[in-house]
Amino acid sequence: MASKENNLSSLYAELNKFGRNGEYERALKVANRILGISQDEEAAIHCKIISFIQLSKFNDALQVIAKNPKISVNLDFEKAYCLYRLNQVSEALKVVSSIQNLSLKTKELKAQILYRLEKYEDCFSVYRDIIKNSSDDYEDERETNLAAVLVHLTAEGSSMDIPQLRDHTYELTYNAACRLVAEGAQGDRPNLIEAEKKLRLAEKICKEALEDDGATEKEILDELGIIRVQLGYCLQLQGREKEAQALYSNALKAKPDDIALVAVASNNLVTLNKDQNVFDSKKRMKSATHDGLEHKLTSRQRCSIAYNQCLLALYTNQGDHCQQLCKKLIKDHPEMSAEATFVRAVQLSKEGKPKEAVKILLEESGDKDLPMKLACVQLLLSHGERKEAIGILENLNPNDKALPGIVSALVTLYMAENNREKASAALKETVNYYKMNKEGTGNLGMLWRQAADFHLRGGEVQIAAASLESLLEASPSDTKTLAQLVVAYAQFSPAKAQALSKQLPPLDHLAEAIDVDALETSNWVIGTKVVKRKLEPSPGKTGTGTGGEMEGKKKKRKRKGKLPKNYDASSAPDPERWLPRHERSGFRKKRDRRNRDATMKGTQGAAAGGSDLYDITKMPGNAKPSPNPRQSPAVESSGPRQQQRKVQQKKKKKGGKW
16 A cells, blocks of 8 residues: 555656656656556546646547546536537537636636637627736737737627737737728728828837847748738738738738638738639639638638638539538628628529529518619610519619619619609609608709709700709709799699799899890800900001901902013923922932942842843743843833923023923
């Protein structure tokens, strides 16, 4: 018995030594030796579980925990941690939630579990409690984690009161920048500019800090890659796509070990390619959909990548694959069902199946989804199915059907079908709808005016007057509407027109700001040819015409043309007198003295003896003429000018040439 206790004592000492030195493989062997001597040694069981956890053998640790349910040591923390590391996050949360009086390490584990489950508000509460009730060397790490939670809360548009945190480390500076990017993605552009500054500052601080710690170049590049990819996203949101593309490409060239970083950069490159460079996009998409990423990316990131994968299949005309990906997207991310249905419909439309596309859009839309129905109308119109498009617009609910854009589209389609009666009825129905529902009619002036113009052109004066009355009621000071209403009343109720015309402003008030002279001299009234131009006298000259207008410039007297000396009117002029000298029949080109000795030497590269072909003295008597005009000897023929007359050389005479 004594020897057994001595053996256990020495083994525990050995176990303690290996545990302190981090030699967990050897510690595990010692723990097994202890349990071989005595199976009830709870300390050895606990050390065995810890050794498995340190060696990342989480399944083995869970098996040991399951085999010892009656152990007095509470192993809930170890169990929850193993489940968390095995990505069984929901089960881990159940175990942690069952623990009473949570310790500090258990609270931190719970916060990590909640973060993984994307329950950011609960996670924020846990971290805030930890920071308030703890004071140790891990304050910066906890504050960094809290900053990461705030980024996601901002991206979700949470209404929580989000505190401002310090940014004295590169991690905190990076998270502060990410939060500004999340706000900028929602339309706040100045925040994007500020986020860019913070990201560049975080990159600088990170590089300096890692160099001081003696990190390797590979470690520095991996850490900087995260910041640079986020900077690329910030620049992409600003529209600086070339700079963003360079940052993504450089980050991928460094071959980082973080598969999540590779997936994000690859996906963002695909979005920059759009429908161009699809082969590169397909290669990038493989990296963005790598196995094991489901636990490395957030649900928003996975959703974006899956949606981009659907679009890529659409661009590459992979019809069946696109339909499968869209159905999978709807199954995994129900919030994206509308977007996935749109992609499916566009794919079917590209394949020439507009009615099938409309069918799935209508099934998705139900009774209240207006964008889906408008997409159906667009698809039908793009394939010339005008009647079906009209049918969908006619079946909209009254609120949607009365929208000005819908009314305009419906009237346009009716007129394209030469159905003026239905177009008029649609406008009447809309006018009556807004008369019954007075709310929200302040911005419908264009609708009333268009309805009035339409009915006036169609001769429906009373209906046009009703529209003008509604328009005048909305804006009583509108003189144009008042005048139109008077004109409309004059055609069926002169008394009303007479009474209403008294509200029109006097004519002299309307003509106060009108310059009659400017109107008379303007080109748009009588045209440019008959415009009277008012001429002002030049300085120093006085006008001689009536009314102060100057007379036109005097016409110059035409002078008689000069004739050459020795001109003989009885002789006919030279017919070539207007031709350039080099085109006249008597023109002889001067020989260039410099090339006098180069006569008949031929061009460079010509075959020896080639000139004999063109020498008539050396041609054989039985030679036949070549049918190719390029090989026949050139014979000068007299041109038409040379046939007109013979040129006689005349002696020069004194007094000039003629």
